[in-house]
Amino acid sequence: MRHAPRDYSLTPLNIYWEMTQACALACRHCRAAAMPHAHPGQLTHEESIALLRQIPQFGDPMPTLILTGGDPLERPDLLELVDEARRLGISVSITPAATEALTRDVLERLRDHGVSGLGLSLDGSTAARHDAIRGVLGTFGRTLDAIGWAQELGLPLQVNTLVTAETAPDIPAVYELLEPRGLARWSLFFLISVGRGTVLEPLPPEDGEELMRWVHRTSRRAPFVVATTEAPSYRRVAVEVLREEGVSPEEIRRSPIMRSFGVRDGHGVVFVSHLGEICPAGFLPLPVGDVRTDSLVDVYRTASLFRSLHDPRQFGGRCHHCQYQQMCGGSRARAYAAFGDPLAEDPFCTYVPPAYAKLVEAAG
Numbered sequence: 001m002r003h004a005p006r007d008y009s010l011t012p013l014n015i016y017w018e019m020t021q022a023c024a025l026a027c028r029h030c031r032a033a034a035m036p037h038a039h040p041g042q043l044t045h046e047e048s049i050a051l052l053r054q055i056p057q058f059g060d061p062m063p064t065l066i067l068t069g070g071d072p073l074e075r076p077d078l079l080e081l082v083d084e085a086r087r088l089g090i091s092v093s094i095t096p097a098a099t100e101a102l103t104r105d106v107l108e109r110l111r112d113h114g115v116s117g118l119g120l121s122l123d124g125s126t127a128a129r130h131d132a133i134r135g136v137l138g139t140f141g142r143t144l145d146a147i148g149w150a151q152e153l154g155l156p157l158q159v160n161t162l163v164t165a166e167t168a169p170d171i172p173a174v175y176e177l178l179e180p181r182g183l184a185r186w187s188l189f190f191l192i193s194v195g196r197g198t199v200l201e202p203l204p205p206e207d208g209e210e211l212m213r214w215v216h217r218t219s220r221r222a223p224f225v226v227a228t229t230e231a232p233s234y235r236r237v238a239v240e241v242l243r244e245e246g247v248s249p250e251e252i253r254r255s256p257i258m259r260s261f262g263v264r265d266g267h268g269v270v271f272v273s274h275l276g277e278i279c280p281a282g283f284l285p286l287p288v289g290d291v292r293t294d295s296l297v298d299v300y301r302t303a304s305l306f307r308s309l310h311d312p313r314q315f316g317g318r319c320h321h322c323q324y325q326q327m328c329g330g331s332r333a334r335a336y337a338a339f340g341d342p343l344a345e346d347p348f349c350t351y352v353p354p355a356y357a358k359l360v361e362a363a364g
């Protein structure tokens with residue numbers, strides 16, 4: 001994943017394209033509420049090519065395209081679409097589901113067609129734990145097989161691990177399992193209660209804070225990048241830890257945590273659904289355009305919701321008054337899931353900004 005300096009109000013770092021809703025799995029937390037078959041309104045091959053041809057209009061540096069689903073391997077035209085994206089100069093990553101269709105041969109073909117990143121989900125340190133979350137027996141073994149194949153094939157690999165009240169105690173054991181496996185990046189995804197995710201229990205904020213401190217400690221010894229998804233307040237936690245340790249502001253500015261400075265739902269991230277809807281993120285299902293009729297670039301830069309998401313001064317509650325709002329800004333998806341308002345404060349963060357505390361005190 002690239003981290004060249006860029007203005008995220010003009011160009012996202014990552015475009016997530018949900019190529020299809022079709023997937024053979026039935027994961028308990030699926031954002032997409034994936035189905036066994038493709039939706040009849042899914043973007044056609046021609047419409048998909050037209051979407052890809054919009055991406056270079058963002059200019060240089062171009063965003064990375066992340067092919068997701070459902071299961072992207074369910075698209076019969078997957079390799080043709082990868083070829084077209086590569087022809088356009090777009091860097092492509094893919095997040096396939098761990099089904100029988102995910103073989104070493106498939107990974108090799110994806111690599112040979114120019115896919116430069118693979119994302120896999122591992123939600124438990126044992127088959128019993130992982131398969132219970134995924135809802136299908138055998139996915140743990142298939143995921144470990146795919147991790148091994150990616151390592152053999154030299155395909156840069158990101159593993160994503162779900163954090164809920166149920167999975168949190170197992171996270172250190174997942175790390176131990178992954179440590180020797182040649183990953184490029186491990187990202188802890190802090191549950192957003194949308195789609196099927198509403199059946200799982202999120203981690204309480206205080207426990208989340210504790211886990212983020214563990215993530216930061218672990219990131220210093222891990223042989224790969226350790227990051228979080230839908231927990232931008234991790235950046236605030238990491239900066240607080242560095243300050244407690246007496247690290248200078250200049251060194252903090254150069255620390256790895258600053259690479260994701262400011263990226264959040266709708267700012268550095270944009271999502272295109274299987275129907276072509278343009279949303280700020282997969283976990284923020286508020287369509288504000290349609291790639292069949294609208295320009296992805298124009299919607300990202302000028303649609304009212306995106307403009308608000310680009311500007312953290314428009315956020316509410318503690319996030320509005322927070323000195324970390326530019327680097328963090330809170331999870332807009334979680335604010336929407338909790339309050340029905342994507343600009344509200346992030347309820348997962350425990351931080352009370354001094355400016356906010358003063359206001360509360362003044363209000364009596």
Ligand code: SF4
Nearest residue numbers: 319322328329330349
């Ligand atoms: S109050 Fe909001 S902006 Fe500040 S650290 Fe917490 S989530 Fe981030």
